[in-house]
Amino acid sequence: MSTSKTRSQIWTVENGQIRSRSDQLATEEPLEIRLVEPNHTLAITMRTPGADFELAAGFLYGEGVVREPGDIRAISYCVDPEIDGEQRYNIVNVALRQGLKPDLPSLERHFYTTSACGVCGKTSLEALRIRHAPVEFSGLEITTEVLHRLPKQLQAAQGLFKATGGLHAAALFNVQGELLALREDVGRHNALDKLVGSALLKGRLPLTNQIVLVSGRASYEILQKCLAAQVSIVCAISAPSSLAVSLAQEFGITLIGFLRQERFNVYSGLERVRVTTDGKGN
Template identity: 70%
Template sequence: MTKPPGSKTKTTVWIVEKGQVRSRQDQLTTEEPLEIRLMSPRRTLAVTMRTPGADFELTVGFLYSEGVISCKEDIQRMSYCVDESVDGEQRQNIVNVTLREGLNPDLQPLERHFYTTSACGVCGKASLEALRLRGYPVILPEPVVTAEIIYNLPDKLRAAQGIFNATGGLHAAALFDIQGQLLNLHEDVGRHNALDKLIGSALLSQELPLSHHIVMVSGRSSFEILQKCTAAGVPIICSVSAPSSLAVSVAKEFGITLIGFLRGERFNVYTSIERISVFTNKG
């Protein structure tokens, strides 16, 4: 059995705290696509972003929750891709499933789970290549904002989360100008949905690209968050938690300043720190 890629990825991070900056090595949660592929008839059932590890369990849970199988005996065989024509790294991101003979589930409802398809499978490199093929430009090195402006964003986001304050159960995506003024905010049970609402609002009001804005999301920054912000031309993305490894790769590829662990007078900068102006405290 092929061993899946690791669940951690090393990176250099810049820590901005109380007007000072230092760098150190850090670890990110690895994010890679997993393709669940049915062998007979041969077709891709779904592609989902995940942290490598327990891929067979993830596959079984997905198939059961979607009504494809009703018990473990419905799966005749399950393995990582063994096709030698597929790059080794990509083979680790494909799970082949053979259902028991005579089982013919309705697969049409699974169409909503297609993230992307590829004849040779998917991996982080393929995800980045898909973004390149869309023709998104590298974002220009401006604007530059002060660390003090970044420090204040979480409080402004939380103060504007009306539904969260009432329910405690929603994610948010907020749009700020480079002075830290809150321009728009949307809430949703899914942070990706909240960001879609925010970008959709900007599109409808003809404000794209958001090349002089800051986006902040609750939760962590994943590949999907970076993908959406790349399309919208956002130069600075902040979150209160950690980014994934693939999110950092996208940020590096397209020149985005990616900030995580934004709490109080401290945050981590994972890419393009040149957009952050840090004033060192004296005395």
């Protein structure tokens, strides 16, 4: 079975000296997500092995193929004897509940994606307007004191990043700043799919009163997946894209970018952010 880290021999050049040493890299391998009955490949994405079933479940949820845990009858690795044993762990078979008929033509754009590109092919918000209602404002607030703590918690919990230096993360927090879950992957969107898929399989969706923090930038794909999970507050260590901001504004999501070094920018949903100065919420 594939592992999330791969050992490699490297040469370090420093202060005019060259030395050889062993290093660990973030593993990047293809994952094929297949439906059974009908037998159909939905997507092939480059990912870091680990939490593959959660990734598949989160992907299907974000695309509207499934809406609740009961929509998935079974998830398993490939058992085809004609496929090399190691490669079987790069293929995930998903059996949907009887009677659930996904719109296969609409998913054809996902046949191949890289670890960076996410869910490609949507150039407007029209499809989201049909599928999703805005995130309701229920009086949820998060203080600036809590927000400032989130990046350090994410960094401290990134075990694979510490070993490889080459992975993104998506983390789930409550409004008190407690870390509830974290997933890592070479792709931002894969890490988020794993996080949402974990919540789906445990029956913990929607995530209306919780916060998602991603380690990189906030792209349209990231906001799309958070909208599907009804996340109220989305934070990013880096910048958001223009379309991500448009999506957040239209659907009532609080979007925070450049969350680092005791500062951040709010691009949408300022009403959920409460400024505090003494660390006690006052």
